[in-house]
Amino acid sequence: MSAAKTSQRAAGGVDWRDVPLAPVILVFGPEDFIASRAVDDVRRKLRAQNPELEVTSLDAAHYTAGQLGMVASPSLFSEPKLIEVGTLASMSDDFLQDALAYIKDPAPDVTLVLLHGGGVRGKKLLDALKALGVPRVECQPLKKDAEKAQFVSGEFSLARRRIDAQAVRALVAAVGSSLSELAAACSQLIADTSGMVSSDDVDKYYGGRVEATAFRVADAALAGNAPVALSTLRHALATGVDPVPLVAALAMKVRQVAKVFSARGSSAQLARDLGMSPWQVDAARRDAGHWSGPALVTAIKILAETDAQVKGEAKDPVYAVERAVIVIATAARR
Template identity: 75%
Template sequence: MTPPAAPRGAAGRSSTASWRDVPTAPVVLVQGPEEFIALRALENLRRKLRAANPDLEVTKMDAATYAAGELTMAASPSLFGEAKFIEVTNLATMNDAFLSDALAYIADAQPDVNVALHHGGGTRGKKLLDAVKASGAPVVECLALKKDAEKAEFVSTEFKLAGRRIDPAAVRALVAAVGATLSELAAACSQLVSDTSGQVTTDVVDKYYGGRVEATAFRVADAALAGNGPVALSTLRHALATGVDPVPLVAALAMKVRTLAKVYSARGSSAQIARDAGMAPWQVDQARRDVGAWDQQSLVRAIQSLAEADAQVKGEGRDPVYAVERAVTVIATAVRR
């Protein structure tokens, strides 16, 4: 039997649902530009429905190439009464035939059928989106995770759901190494869960992803801000010798110094500062530990050296390697011993 559908809600009052736990309902709208989250939401809903109905009949449709009448036919009762799940993608490029049929279906959705609509963004189909939301259907927002704090929370949750522990520092190292895209970050989490045992530490992350440019920049920045000039310079020179571009190295240093500057004069709890600065509480805690070795003059000197290095590695200087080495030296020596 089809699992009981979630309440559709009062007209005009759609409910926002988590992509990790999408409720079953006659119609669910999966909306937003982050494709990975949208695919996960659809997968999670499909898995939930199949767990309740092993013989679930799944029908997939493309709203861009839709033929009139397909939705009505797919939602019609089957001969053997199997539960039905209809996934419709590409609503952002839907054709007129789908728009017309979908509007009619929303007005009289079948209570024993689950329909998931995926709209990746844009203005196409706004009339349909408004109708879905007005029906009270659950809406799953699939927004891009742009801040490191959001990506760190994603990593921590992935490990928690897998029943594994990961050090906060290892979370940060993983985000630094593979956090450019959410799909790549999720794949890295999955690999570490399946290929390792015990608690995941920075050494484990470094073993798997230490060769990445972002991870190298992360290690250079950490050593420089800790005042460990020899380690910072040797790591930097090794990175440059193996072909790492100076630009991301300077960017990583700048990000770390900006974090210190934000925390330097901030007042309040770690959670409060994190909210105000768009950071994770553990990032604030680490910055507070690091910032104790800095004063206002040394921070200004570090920021100025990074501004100069950034301009030089992007074309204003003749020797970008010297520019980044000088910035690392200035930062490492600015730390109070």
């Protein structure tokens, strides 16, 4: 199963990357980027069937009675129609009544796409759509890094390109706060690179981002590469990166290594048990090869101290984070 479909099925509903055509389609949820991609997919499929597709947009919040029936009525030459209705979360009572009547007997050669941003407004219509088995595209925000990683993998799979696991993580760390930014970053890497996309490619385009820099410091420190960890850290600090996200990245990496250190089982099984994604389990296991139990205890203690220091307890937070990186990097086995 593809990463895109896995992510979608976790959320429920139909796959937003491959929306099945139907007389009525509900696009539901607050993530505008996913909603726009779902609508684009419907448009593309309908235009592939007939380039003369007529597209009409309606606003459910400012709807007046009779509009839907008028727009859906057959045209002179009977061209197929796509009607996109937005702002269902603020729908007028007139729209609710007209929509309830329309979905019971949709017009032929018309596709009605209903966009609802979430919430309970129009519950009567939502329940009626569910009872009729109308395809529902879930548009929920991707909050977990594992979901964003699946999204990135799905974008590359669709483009028939490959990206390695470390590059996926680096890209999510660099631009994962916005799904539209993440999609744009995927498009840029697909367009501007060839072959397998690596973490070096991600670093070239997005290495200046705070999160990506923090994870490069953490990766080097946990691998026992003190010179690289320190030089990367000092460059980050010199360019204005705050010590707090640097310590947070180190702490996250150490926690992941501690979780898998004595664990047994497949990556998929441990991912379920530990609340991590399989690629995070694999990366943590690789890092764990550099560590002993006592060394992990040392790393956890220094990070607890450093976290408090960079958040106000120390006069010199830069010195505190440098000391933590040195202790961690030297505790790890090369």
